[in-house]
Amino acid sequence: MEALLLVVYIIGAGIMFWALALVTEEKFVPSLNAFCAIAGIPPAVAGATLMAAGASSPELFGCVDRRQRKNAARRPRPALAGT
Numbered sequence: 001m002e003a004l005l006l007v008v009y010i011i012g013a014g015i016m017f018w019a020l021a022l023v024t025e026e027k028f029v030p031s032l033n034a035f036c037a038i039a040g041i042p043p044a045v046a047g048a049t050l051m052a053a054g055a056s057s058p059e060l061f062g063c064v065d066r067r068q069r070k071n072a073a074r075r076p077r078p079a080l081a082g083t
Contacts, residue, residue, distance in 0.1 A: 028054060 032054070036046040 032046055032050055033043075035041075036043065036050070041050070
């Protein structure tokens with residue numbers, strides 16, 4: 001049973017990596033190329049900085065969201081009107 005679960009896990013991970021590569025190749029790279037053409041950014045700069053920024057943006061937005069929630073929990077809540 002454990003061997004079957006391992007095989008299913010490996011196949012699932014392979015499918016996820018394939019899907020990520022497909023989305024990146026079909027959507028992210030063309031939009032990055034169009035942005036660089038409009039902004040006049042050389043391809044080497046785009047590959048080194050914008051691609052890295054796009055790849056790490058989920059972590060960035062997750063940290064920003066967590067920080068905002070943490071700060072919102074610290075602020076005192078305003079009193080309700082009429083109380």
